[in-house]
Amino acid sequence: GILRVIGLYAIRLIFRLGGSLNWYIKNRRLNQMLRQKVEDIKKHHFKFDTSDVKDIDSIIKMDVTQLRSGLIEGRFTSLQLVNVFGERCQRIGKKLCLNSEVYYEQAIQMAKLRDAETEEARKLGADAMSKLPPMHGVPFSVKDSINLKGVLSTVGCSYLLDDPAKENAVIVDQYIRAGGIPLVKGNIPQTALGTDTNNFIYGHSKNPLDVTRSCGGSSGGNAGQIVSRCVPIGIGTDVGGSLRFPAAFCGIYGFKPTQERGSKRGATTCTKNRFSSWMHLRSCSGPMGTSVDDLVVGMRIQASADVHRLDPFAAPTPFRETDYAKAVEPSSFKGRKIGMLRMETNLKLTKSVQRAMDVAGEALKKLGFQVVEFAITREEVQTVKDCFYAMVANGMISGTAREAIKQGESLLGPQANNIRLMTGGKVDRILVDFVMRHLHNNKRGNDNIRNLRKMSEEEFEDVLKERYEFCHRFAQKWRDSGIEALISPIWPSCANKLETAAKLGLMLDYALIWNMTGFPAGAIPVTQVKESDLGDNYEDGFEDLWTDCLRENVKGSLNLPIGLQVIGYSYEDEQTLGVMKVLDGYLKSNPQ
Template identity: 30%
Template sequence: MHLRVKNKARQRLQERNSKKFTFINVSEEKTKLILSSDVSKLRQLQIEGRELNLITEEYYDQALREAEEKDKQRELAIKNGRVSELGLLHGIPISIKDHICEEGKHSTVGVMSFADNIAQEDAIVVQQLRAQGAIPMVKGNTPQLLLSLVSENDIYGKALNPHDTSRTCGGSSGGDGGLVASKCIPLAFGTDIAGSIRCPSEFCGIYGFKPTTLRVSSKDIIMPLPNGSVPQCVFQETTGPLGYSANDLKLGTQSLMGEELFRKDPNVIPLPFDEQRYQETLAKKKLRFGYFYGTDIIGSTTSVKRAILMTKEKLVKLGHEFIPFQFSKKEAQEYVDIHMICCTFGCQGQLSSMFKQQHDRPIPLLKTSFDFYNYPRFFQKILSAYYSRFVCERIGGVLALTKECSRDEIDDVLRRKARFTEDFIQRWEDMKLDAMISPTYPTCAFKFEDQEDIGFSTEYQVLWNVVNFPTGCVPITEVLEDEEADEAYQEKPNDVITAAFKRTIKGSKGMPVGIQVSTPRWKDEECLAIIKIIGDQFNFIKMAPQI
């Protein structure tokens, strides 16, 4: 790796850390600033954001100036009786994930050779949020290349969970999830292609929502490649909110689906947010839910199962119906393999070439995968067979799929994806389901020391990316003391991954635990309404300690 690349990353971090802010004096009058009448909150954001490695860029002075202007607009609207014309997020400070472009701000995707990349314009989703009155204030940290459940890179470091700094706050929208959980920011916007909004929401004990792909723009949401995108990738990033409540998710999603969106991005389905459908779902007396606690290829802890059971019991008392949903081992493995293959042929080869061309390197957590991808095919087969037989069958299976695909293999996996999705939707319709309740992850947030074994365990999350169903997370409870023992985690496989899950739940008492809620594609309004129904039954908020 070139020293030039290291220096570029070092300079970027020094630039962020050396930046000083005036934190202009704020009047205590309630009407002075919508943003905050307590400047110490901004200072706390700066302190915690840097100490926990949650932020990649800060622009508080700019945000405060914008807030003053928003306040003037609000006062004028009140005076003229036109408050209803203000945006849904008028005066609300937000964080934006690192790789979502903001004009004049860095978007690095956690890659050292990309450390000096500055966006030339706002992504369409940022334009939508600004049009609704939101005030971007910071950018959230991510994993290198967005490719793991640990938000770590060689520029900004490893994002720490505000509830327990020995644990990850998730990925790839981990910095944004941590900022919301630490009460530094009320609303954040991340992206999701394999659970990247839902994992941080689960691990940090907050709400999060992945909309249906193509209901929200993905333009100018970048990767460190010549044109900023991965053209062959089957799954597209979708932007969604992370917040304190179901109401936050609704406002955030509405803001992303404004009418102007369809003029700006012709690739988006012209389907604006439907308030009537949302309200009708809230009013329904009987909804039909499917649910599952695990599959034949991965399990879940006692605390995760309890969160699902608590949800079921609450909703049954309200008159709703619950039907068990089961996957065969073949079905469960199929959607995981489909997602893995599609992501590999869609990006790994291009990203591997990028590292070589830029004299850069993957972080240790990703190095094994990238090294394996570049091995000769005969050696890949030998190594994957060895792992399957002598080390861990699940790891061997993943290695077997980490390869360059031929055109016929790509055609085959696309047919498999279409067939799986069609069969899944048919089964859903046969069961007459309105929604599904499922685990987000097998455990609460895992320890950093276990990341090599379980840092890519997205089995519960990628299902909803493969079938493209809108899905959100609701915090339900926390881990109890008797849920930390080895027997608290059960699954059919018994290997090094199982051992890592058992290790990581030790010392997890008090960590937040939630559930996933999914509805059929395009039914984002129904999903958000059900999230609110469930959230209102628990009102669970896990306060993170302040630094």
Template identity: 30%
Template sequence: MCPQFPSRFSRERSPSGSPRPGQDLPWEREKHPSVSMVSILSLPLPELSKKLRDGSLPPEHVFYSYVGKALQIATETNCITEYLQESETQLRKAKLAGKLGLLYGVPVSIKDSINCQGHDSTLGFIKNLNKPMAEDSVLVQVLRRQGAIPFVKTNVPQSLISYDCKNLIFGQTFNPLLYTRSPGGSSGGEGALVGGGGSILGFGTDVGGSLRFPAAFCGICALKPTGNRLSKKGVIPSVLGQKAVVAAVGPMAKDVESLALCMRALLCEDMFSLDSTVPPLPFNEEVYCSTQPLHIGYYETDFFTMPSPAMRRAVREMKKLLEDAGHTLVPFELTNVDHVVFDFCIRGMFADGGASFLKKFKGELEKSSMGLLFWLAKSPNWLKTVLSWIAKPFMPRFSSILRSMRANTVDEVWSLQHEIEEFCHQFIAQWKKLNLDVMLCPMLGPALGIGYPGKLSVAVSYTMLYNILDFPTGVVPVTLVTDEDEDELKGYQGYFRDWWDRTLAKAFHGSVGLPVAVQCVALPWQEELCLRFMKEVETLVLKTDGLV
């Protein structure tokens, strides 16, 4: 289902349904012959923000340029769920504002699960339709106070527990780079809209990679902050009350400087006063702007999900570029990632045996892509235990999933929480023993074909690790899949050589020209250092490509 924009942005104004690339919006041409939609859309956020604040670019020009482009991208990718009509009222009021916020006049897009007053937060569930939210989330309140104009909400997979982007209300969202590929999820609508150029700044959530998958798949940047660096008040989680796998809300944009500007704007007194559980830590400019050489840990694989040839090459090439730039790279060895995936992630998310998950789907149509999860959630503990024991010699990963989906007692949940805390302390101790500032890590990619993410939930190991640890993590695209990568993929077998490994190999095939990213990781509460590292990676890639 495509979003129904107001009539004046409809097909009546343009035979193609939206302005063609290089074409001015009709209402702009009528009023301002010199204004070019393309020139506005080509401005990076810091420059756009500067022009808006100094008055050299009127906010309505920017707003309607992005509305037109968003309509085009929505038509192509089905990424938008709702147009926020009140954005036009806010646009008129913005011109009368005395004090201009850091994001004055900037149109921003918002993930479906982030509450906007008067609009649904469906999570892809039919039962949540026509239940408008009573107030804005704190994030949206702060954005408005900083002058930003939320103008659309974007699509998600049903329940958010997926890194594809499809539900029964709005349908499938497509990757703007290649329509046969998934845009990632669960912030997939944001990834498609920002990746396609229909939004200059978007906001999503991440409980296992839900910001990072769309960014990597759509060739853009994203920051997953420490779980409580930005307020989650008014943001609906995938599983209410679970604390083992830490969720975060964060920004997505075309470049790192845009993410930094966004964090400067959000880490303000309004954020800290509207949600007193958020630590009052303003943006640390000194850390972000530092030019000191970095001590960087790195690894090419987690020995659980075998990286695609392009993933491995992305880390190797980035390592060399960083070393050539004067930074120190130190190997970091990951161990027991299978334990993290099964005993921390899956068991933590479904500590009640999947009862909360099933409850969410009550009265909803069950989708076949989640068939295994439904079956596991509905099965009694004794059956899961027996089947886990039988499957262990032949299908060890399936056996572990069965075991991890058992319902836990309160005592077992407390023990799990304690074990996760101990794991986090051990990981940080290993980090500090190597005297690391940051870490360079693989990011799953390139974009998988539509339908594959639902079959490959085990492939979230590279991202979910940092939700368990609650470390800030950013994604930066660094390379494209080559013919050599594609050829090398013929020998891909995986570490387990099971059905999942064979399916992942198929999902990677036919990806020449698609982007591949890396993850940039820092210790908790060090978002500025994470962004500084991301900026270093981005700059080195641009230099290599001859773009700076």
């Protein structure tokens, strides 16, 4: 009997050693590909010509609507725009690791075509010019994980360096059909999972407002490109805050629509077959830009009446112009109820974020809205986190984890820990728990991911049931409150420092719930860090890893942007954007 047990363990050990050897061989091949790719990125240089462009400083400050108007008025051409923004992508985006792949040569050719279309319309008269599409001749960026035909979508993984996209994502085709010109792709975290943008291929994205800080993630590259005016608008995605965190960190605007509003075809995964059968909580695409108007343009494009003709699984939910117009009409403000979030969470806000909440609340009152408190309980917060991390580990991301190991991918620290929990057993769980709680002094982070583990089919079905039941309970709570929109923090501090970013990746309390419920949520900049926000030391009563990191974030943060999110009810995206527009207009007229 003893010999049999020893034999079984020996066979198991041999299989493990064989698996390790296989991983090592694949890893060496990937590292060779990676080194060559990194060298190619360093060497690549495209010659942009901006010599004939007048007033570049004015051009790069324009939003999409202003750029289109300038093109129609003949103040500049689409070719000049591509040269201006492309030069900045190459000079700034490349230096700060904001770009993944570039599309420069194709963009130049598309710009020439747009200019020819402009001239043809000009010959036909003012009516033809007014009918040019909303993004006519305007360049845009695409998140790395969104397919652009002939271009890599690596999702930050070396094993996908030989797999260019075979077709455009539907949303890319929609933007091109609207006259837009894809110029560059935005950098992304390895496997697309993370609140900091870093991978071995394209590097660690640095915030253009302070290069010692993070752009956020996972749409961090796009946010950095927009705030540094490498592009005027971009397409991001959001499954747990991935679009809103970067918008807040970089002081730009971003919108996560109602979860199922728009096509998901071509928003790829990092599995070799580029397909995920996961349907319970999927990432959704949304616009990122320099104004609320940019977000409205983006939503009009992706929520088109014929999207089902491009993707039969996407329901046609065209942008409701009447609802948006009513939402921004000043005579309608009085009596409309807006909630201010009070969340029972262990993530205490820093002074600057709390002040931003106060500023937003006072602004809405002065505009005539009825401002009320809306509470989310500790139990509700924990339910959301437990359901989310269970889904991550049991279908949502777990396939990616297995694929990364199978293909021989080297993993960055945070990804390695997550994948160990998703693919390992009880020993791995015990080891990670011990390290996080006792060596890293991060009990809060460890508690957040208590459900990041493999579950039995029956246990996981109970989790899914609880998620859907929670969503129905929460929707009823929202309806009973009578609020039209809710103002909420996005992150408890300003942009993370690069050295703290990886340690704070589990602080998702303020963002996750709107993915779980599917409610639309948009990010707007509200204020900047002031001297008065820096006085006292940040205290949250925990004195742990997160406390130390948030204190570090506060240091040296003067004038960094503080963003909040405006949340609306499911499929009421137009009203949500309307509240964003009204609040943003007041804040611009009365800067805080």
